[in-house]
Amino acid sequence: MQRTWVRELAGWMLALAVAVITVGAVASSARAELLFRDGDSLIVALLSRSLLDGGHQDWAMSSVLFLPETAVFTTLDALLPLDVDGLLALSGVLNMVALYGALRLVAGRRRAGAAPVGWAVAALCVVGVLAMTETSASRDALELASLPLTTTYYSATVIGTVLAVGIVRRMLDHGRPRPMLLAGLLVVTGVSTLSNPLFVAWAVVPIGVLLVVSAVRRRGAAPVARSTAGAALAALAAGTAIGFASRIPFSAWIANTGAGYAQPERWRESLVYYGGLLGDRLGSPLGVLAAAIIAALLGWAVVRSIRSHDAAARFVAGAAWLAPLLVVVGAIALGTHAARYLQPLAFAPVLALVAHPRVLRLAPNLRRQAIAAIAVVLVLGAGLSMPRAIAAASRPDADLACVTDWVEASGHTGAGQFWTVRLPKLHLADPSRLVQVDHRLNGYAWLVNRADLSAAEVSFLIEDAQTVQWQLPVSAIPDDVVDCGRYRILDFGDALLPLGPAHS
Structure with a gap:
C-alpha cells in the first residue's frame, strides 16, 4: 500500500514537471501570442475579472460557455497575487496536470504486470513533445497539442473527453455497472456538454459507437457484458440531454448556437482548407516530427484494438484512432474551417499508450535505473524551464x-x-x-x-x-x-x- 501511494504521488510530481517544461517551452516561442495576447484567448480572463469586480453581467458568448475554465481561473485570480499573464501561464500548467489525471484514469487499476502510472506519465510526455513542436503565433495553424494550454481553446473539453474514456474503461475493467462510475460519467458528460456541445462529437459519438460494437461482438475476444455497455450508453445519453437542457438558462448569453458553422455544401472548400493546413504543417522539420509521432500512435492504436483480448484495452485503443477519424471526417462533411475543431488528432492518439500499460520487459535493476534517470531529467528540465515560464509571463509590453x-x-x-x-x-x-x-x-x-x-x-x-x-x-x-x-x-x-x- 505504501509503495502504491509513493508511486502515485511520484506520477503527479513528474506530471507537474512535464507541465512546467511544456509551458516554459511554448511560452518562450511565438506561440506566446496565443497564450497571453490573442483576442480569442482572453475571454476567460475577461469574464473572470468581470465576475470578481461585480456589476451587471450580460455576456455575449459563442456556443462555448467556458464554465469549468472560468471557475478555475476565477478561483486562482481570487486566491493568488498574480497578474493576468501569470494566471494564464499557471492555467496552462494546471491544464497539463489535469490531463495527466485523466490519462491516469484511462490507464486503469494497478495490477500484476501493469505500470499505469509510468505509461500515463509517458503519454503526457508525448503530448508535451507535440506541443513543443508548435512554434507559430497563428490560431489557425494545425498546431493542436498546445491549444489546451490556453484557457479558451477547449481545454476543459479535452480533459472531459479523456475522463469519459477513462470512466468507461474502468466500467469495462469491473465488468459490471458501478453506481459511482455511472454517476461520474453522467456528471462529466452533462457538464462538458453544457459548457461546449463539441464534446458530443469528440466523446459521446466515438464512445457510443465503440460501446455498441463491443456489446454485439461475438467472435474473437469475449463480448462485453451488455448490461455494462447499456448502462454506459444510458449515462452518456442522459448526460448529453441534461447538458443541452442546462444550456437553456444561459440562452441569453449564447449569441451564436453554432448551427451556422455547419455548411455541408462547402465540404470541398473545407477539404482544401484542412489539406492546406496539413501541407503547411509538414513544411517544417518539427511539423514532420509531430506528424510522424501521431501517425505511429494511430497505427499502434489500430493494432492494439484488433489484437487485444482485453475488452477495456480494446476500447481505449479503439477510441485512440476512432475519435480522430470521426472528428476529421465530420469537420470536413460539415464544411467547417477551424483547426481547433480537430484537436482529437493531437490528444486522442496518445490513449494508445495507456490502453494496455504493461511493465516493460527489462531486468528489474535496469528498469529502476531507467525510471530514475527519466525522473531526474524531468525534474532538472522543470527547474530550468521555470525561469523561462516566469520570464515569458512577466515580459514587459511597453x-x-x-x-x-x-x-x-x-x-x-x-x-x-x-x-x-x-x-x-x-x-x-x-x-x-x-x-x-x-x-x-x-x-x-x-x-x-x-x-x-x-x-x-x-x-x-x-x-x-x-x-x-x-x-x-x-x-x-x-x-x-x-x-x-x-x-x-x-x-x-x-x-x-x-x-x-x-x-x-
Missing part, C-alpha cells in the same frame, strides 16, 4: 503599457475593433473605458459583456495592424495621433464619435 497609461490618464471612453482592443481592455483598471466596435463604430457584441456597450459616444479610437479601415459615421479628423509602438491612438478631443447599435 506598447500595451503606453496605451493603458494614456487611456487611464485621459479620463475618457474610447473604442477599438475585436482583435485590437481586447488586450488593452483586459489590462485597464476599468475595462468599460474601451468599447468593442466594428469598423463602422457599431457595437460588436461578441465574447464581451454587453454592459460595456452602453456608451453612446467615444472620443478616441485605438488601432493596430489588425484593424480594418475605419468607416466613421461622421466626418472627423483626430486632434492628435499618439504613437504607442504597434498601436496608434486617434484622439478626437471634443469631437465625440457616436456609436451605432450593437450586433454579434
